[in-house]
Amino acid sequence: MPNEDWGEVERTRPFWASKVGLARICPLRLLLEQEPAYDPEIPSSPLAVLGSILHEVVAELVPGNDVEEAVETAISAKLIPSDATRATAVPLYETVSPSELAARVGVAKRLATNLTVRTKSGARRRPRPLPLRNSDPFARSNVWLNSTEHDLCGSLDHLERTQEGLLTVSEAKTGRIRDTEGQLKGEHFAQLLSYGLLVQANMHAESIVLRLCGIDGTEVVRFDDVFAENARSALQHLQTLLPRNVQLKSSELATCGTGCYRCSYRNRCADYRAWAPRRWTDPESGHLPLDCWGIMEKVEADSEPWLARIYVRDPTGHLASITHVPRRLLPLNVQTGCLIAAFNLRSFERRSSKRPANFAVASLRRTYESAHDAVLFFEKNNSV
Numbered sequence: 340m341p342n343e344d345w346g347e348v349e350r351t352r353p354f355w356a357s358k359v360g361l362a363r364i365c366p367l368r369l370l371l372e373q374e375p376a377y378d379p380e381i382p383s384s385p386l387a388v389l390g391s392i393l394h395e396v397v398a399e400l401v402p403g404n405d406v407e408e409a410v411e412t413a414i415s416a417k418l419i420p421s422d423a424t425r426a427t428a429v430p431l432y433e434t435v436s437p438s439e440l441a442a443r444v445g446v447a448k449r450l451a452t453n454l455t456v457r458t459k460s461g462a463r464r465r466p467r468p469l470p471l472r473n474s475d476p477f478a479r480s481n482v483w484l485n486s487t488e489h490d491l492c493g494s495l496d497h498l499e500r501t502q503e504g505l506l507t508v509s510e511a512k513t514g515r516i517r518d519t520e521g522q523l524k525g526e527h528f529a530q531l532l533s534y535g536l537l538v539q540a541n542m543h544a545e546s547i548v549l550r551l552c553g554i555d556g557t558e559v560v561r562f563d564d565v566f567a568e569n570a571r572s573a574l575q576h577l578q579t580l581l582p583r584n585v586q587l588k589s590s591e592l593a594t595c596g597t598g599c600y601r602c603s604y605r606n607r608c609a610d611y612r613a614w615a616p617r618r619w620t621d622p623e624s625g626h627l628p629l630d631c632w633g634i635m636e637k638v639e640a641d642s643e644p645w646l647a648r649i650y651v652r653d654p655t656g657h658l659a660s661i662t663h664v665p666r667r668l669l670p671l672n673v674q675t676g677c678l679i680a681a682f683n684l685r686s687f688e689r690r691s692s693k694r695p696a697n698f699a700v701a702s703l704r705r706t707y708e709s710a711h712d713a714v715l716f717f718e719k720n721n722s723v
């Protein structure tokens with residue numbers, strides 16, 4: 340398996356409010372995601388890229404009654420630009436299915452429609468200082484706040500204050516915000532409460548409302564004293580778990596589970612490496628990220644000259660195939676017996692809840708189903 344894991348890790352900066360919710364999922368992932376020293380090698384999913392685009396679009400909205408049309412036009416322009424960036428935009432557009440795209444456009448519309456005071460000309464304007472301690476009404480996008488008291492910082496998608504002193508934080512999520520029981524997901528709730536603390540520490544407000552929009556609706560939370568106390572004690576606990584400027588063993592922080600699905604650090608995580616094969620062979624377990632690793636037993640021609648088919652013997656002894664691998668992804672000197680680790684693949688098998696036996700990279704019939712974000716690592720060493 341390529342790459343070593345991190346050994347010891349260290350938090351060198353304040354907690355990012357958008358990451359604190361990850362503490363419930365995996366404290367190691369929280370730390371890796373917020374520290375610049377640990378760049379991921381597996382790219383963000385196309386939906387995460389779409390999420391960034393959506394945030395940019397909302398930040399640049401101009402006032403007017405045609406919010407819905409403006410959002411749709413702006414997202415289309417970002418995804419299919421007419422300039423030189425088209426080459427990178429098209430794979431993203433093809434990866435995201437039309438229904439996924441429509442769902443994200445819906446989030447932007449809902450968020451934009453809910454803003455009572457809109458940004459005048461968006462993020463391109465020169466930033467102006469916020470009226471922090473007085474009660475002037477204002478509305479801004481991408482507001483950066485920090486608090487030394489809480490060792491916390493964060494960028495709020497949108498913040499507005501009305502004449503009456505009501506401060507509203509609006510945040511957009513490009514996925515679902517509720518769990519299977521219809522409750523606001525714990526990680527999103529933690530993020531919202533952290534924003535509440537940041538606003539409370541920096542600004543004058545009679546009251547604070549936190550609003551979260553996702554593809555499954557909008558949630559509104561009034562940030563009262565009870566929530567403020569909860570947020571404070573959660574952060575204190577986090578500071579004990581991840582103290583600043585202290586070297587910590589990554590293996591003691593790693594927590595494997597569903598959080599690994601969307602973790603861009605999987606290829607270097609020793610705990611995930613040990614845990615995933617156990618899950619592969621557990622008949623009760625749910626589906627896992629579409630990753631595969633082991634010894635490459637064979638490479639053969641696939642349906643097109645530019646495609647290859649790879650057979651991999653994984654650590655459980657199972658022979659998996661990875662089909663439709665563009666040959667440009669294979670090193671020139673690749674040989675059977677080397678180690679291969681492949682992440683973010685696709686599976687065209689019907690029962691996605693079971694472990695797939697056959698993976699694929701490209702889909703020739705439905706190109707948007709291709710694994711555009713797949714990564715393959717090769718290594719000569721033959722010990723897994």
Ligand code: SF4
Pocket residue numbers: 365367368593594595596598599602603604605608610611
């Ligand atoms: S792969 Fe899983 S255990 Fe490892 S850092 Fe990511 S979320 Fe944590």
